Amino acid sequence: MRKSQLNNRALGSNVVRPLSPTYVAELRTEAAKYLPLAALLFCSALLSANAQESAEPTQALRFEGYPNAPVVSVVPRKDDLFFYPCDQCHAAMEPNPEIRPLNAMHDSALEHGRGRIWCTSCHDLENRNFLRTLLNERVDLDQAYLVCGGCHANRHKDWVFGAHGKRVANWQGDRTLYNCTHCHNPHSPAIKARAPKSAPPVRAGLELDRGTEHEKSHIWDSQEEHAKQ
Amino acid sequence: MTNDDGNFDKARRNFLRGLGMGTAVAAQPAWGGETMQDAFADFFQKDYRRMSAEEIEAALERIERKAKSRYDVEIDCQNTPPQQGVVYGYAINISRCKGYRDCVHACVKENNLGRDSQMQYIRVLQLDQGDFNLEHSDHYYEPETVPVEGKHYLPIQCMQCDDPPCVKACPVEATWMEPDGIVVVDYDWCIGCRYCMAACPYWARHFNWTVPEIPAEEMNTNTHYLGNRPRPRGVVEKCHFCIHRTRKGQQPACMEACPTGSRIFGNLLDPDSEIRYVLANKQVFRLKEDLGTEPKFWYFSD
Numbered sequence: 023m024r025k026s027q028l029n030n031r032a033l034g035s036n037v038v039r040p041l042s043p044t045y046v047a048e049l050r051t052e053a054a055k056y057l058p059l060a061a062l063l064f065c066s067a068l069l070s071a072n073a074q075e076s077a078e079p080t081q082a083l084r085f086e087g088y089p090n091a092p093v094v095s096v097v098p099r100k101d102d103l104f105f106y107p108c109d110q111c112h113a114a115m116e117p118n119p120e121i122r123p124l125n126a127m128h129d130s131a132l133e134h135g136r137g138r139i140w141c142t143s144c145h146d147l148e149n150r151n152f153l154r155t156l157l158n159e160r161v162d163l164d165q166a167y168l169v170c171g172g173c174h175a176n177r178h179k180d181w182v183f184g185a186h187g188k189r190v191a192n193w194q195g196d197r198t199l200y201n202c203t204h205c206h207n208p209h210s211p212a213i214k215a216r217a218p219k220s221a222p223p224v225r226a227g228l229e230l231d232r233g234t235e236h237e238k239s240h241i242w243d244s245q246e247e248h249a250k251q
Numbered sequence: 252m253t254n255d256d257g258n259f260d261k262a263r264r265n266f267l268r269g270l271g272m273g274t275a276v277a278a279q280p281a282w283g284g285e286t287m288q289d290a291f292a293d294f295f296q297k298d299y300r301r302m303s304a305e306e307i308e309a310a311l312e313r314i315e316r317k318a319k320s321r322y323d324v325e326i327d328c329q330n331t332p333p334q335q336g337v338v339y340g341y342a343i344n345i346s347r348c349k350g351y352r353d354c355v356h357a358c359v360k361e362n363n364l365g366r367d368s369q370m371q372y373i374r375v376l377q378l379d380q381g382d383f384n385l386e387h388s389d390h391y392y393e394p395e396t397v398p399v400e401g402k403h404y405l406p407i408q409c410m411q412c413d414d415p416p417c418v419k420a421c422p423v424e425a426t427w428m429e430p431d432g433i434v435v436v437d438y439d440w441c442i443g444c445r446y447c448m449a450a451c452p453y454w455a456r457h458f459n460w461t462v463p464e465i466p467a468e469e470m471n472t473n474t475h476y477l478g479n480r481p482r483p484r485g486v487v488e489k490c491h492f493c494i495h496r497t498r499k500g501q502q503p504a505c506m507e508a509c510p511t512g513s514r515i516f517g518n519l520l521d522p523d524s525e526i527r528y529v530l531a532n533k534q535v536f537r538l539k540e541d542l543g544t545e546p547k548f549w550y551f552s553d
Contacts, residue, residue: 092523180553184525185344185533188512193524194500205512213511215396219352222390223369226460233377233389 091182094197100163108150117147133210144169170202289313299437318481324470328480331498333431340519340526346552347513350375350397350404357508362479365463372490373408409455409490410546420450433492435477441486452539456489
């Protein structure tokens with residue numbers, strides 16, 4: 023029996039590709055609004071950065087895994103995040119556990135959980151550079167799958183074994199997976215509808231058949247009719 | 252008349268000179284830009300499976316020269332052999348496919364399909380939810396956004412049957428199943444009779460009515476003899492699981508392009524592979540299973 027070693031191996035930047043361009047564009051436009059403010063806060067945070075850096079070591083959480091789980095590594099993503107490290111601002115702010123409407127930079131509605139969860143359900147209250155699992159363990163942002171898997175256990179298992187999510191580049195050899203947050207915006211995880219790419223051309227000499235000409239019938243239609251008689 | 256005769260004489264003289272030299276004659280339209288030597292070698296080229304290693308090597312070089320003269324692109328045509336102990340299988344999660352058609356367009360690009368040839372290896376069918384009659388499907392859906400409420404999407408391509416009816420139908424044995432389970436076509440041996448298209452129950456084979464028109468900068472130079480090398484007009488083509496990529500361990504282009512991760516590909520003989528996990532743990536089905544063609548292509552939903 024092999025134990026899963028979900029590690030956080032650093033990969034070349036060439037494999038880091040955000041999957042959903044719309045999601046990234048969304049983040050970018052939102053982030054751009056706060057660019058001047060962020061720059062100001064960044065400068066102020068730099069002054070006190072050195073003291074904070076050594077105070078909170080990264081606690082790499084080893085994932086125990088499933089029986090016979092394959093060895094996988096995950097594409098890191100936090101370098102792509104515009105606001106990361108969150109400490110740039112939050113180091114200078116008092117942690118506030120109170121559930122309240124946010125009005126500063128994070129004013130986007132939290133659609134995830136439809137009101138049943140709050141920032142600190144996933145984010146660490148004390149150090150915003152980290153996430154937090156249901157067991158109150160501190161987890162790196164690149165290990166977001168550990169937080170997601172806390173509730174979405176079935177999906178998480180499928181993801182580890184390869185039935186959910188996406189593997190990078192190869193079908194053979196080392197398994198590198200995209201993180202949950204590459205595809206799903208963690209604050210609004212449902213995949214947004216978008217325009218399809220162009221339809222195939224109709225072959226010369228044929229007419230466009232939209233499939234609507236055919237008489238539609240379902241198996242249960244005839245059964246229902248049969249039941250009425 | 253004298254003029255015509257004069258031209259004819261000139262043409263014949265050029266032809267005979269070329270024949271006599273047996274070497275490069277300036278590109279004449281009648282030869283399709285090939286040299287005489289290449290044209291002869293093409294004509295006497297054997298079936299892929301009967302060629303010796305040297306003959307295959309010579310054929311690959313001819314293909315590269317022909318692509319250079321036809322598209323002005325330096326392609327790399329390879330003959331990567333199948334891997335030992337590998338049989339490819341494919342699975343699509345239809346509950347996650349949203350009908351974006353990214354796979355279709357990635358396939359066209361990867362496989363050097365003519366941009367005007369009206370041919371695509373993958374079709375994404377739009378069906379009413381609860382309806383699985385393929386005759387009701389809409390191939391040409393173009394709404395503002397997908398997925399459309401009340402519809403589901405079913406991508407179809409070659410199912411790489413384990414008992415392929417197309418192979419049985421071919422009168423010249425220009426198509427066969429490779430040891431790794433991929434059904435391939437020798438485009439140079441195909442006579443374009445299209446019997447295989449009639450035999451295929453999955454609409455997976457397509458006839459090449461025109462010489463593919465591909466802009467030189469969009470040409471994929473990574474090619475394989477049995478896969479995506481530039482094809483002549485008048486032969487049958489099909490999905491080959493991106494043979495030039497998968498035999499080197501890479502994913503097929505459609506899988507890599509899928510933004511939803513609906514596509515799962517792997518080695519059916521490896522019990523730890525993703526595809527085996529899907530087959531063991533998901534409710535899978537195959538299209539037209541009752542025909543007994545044993546497709547190595549599954550659909551599932553979760």
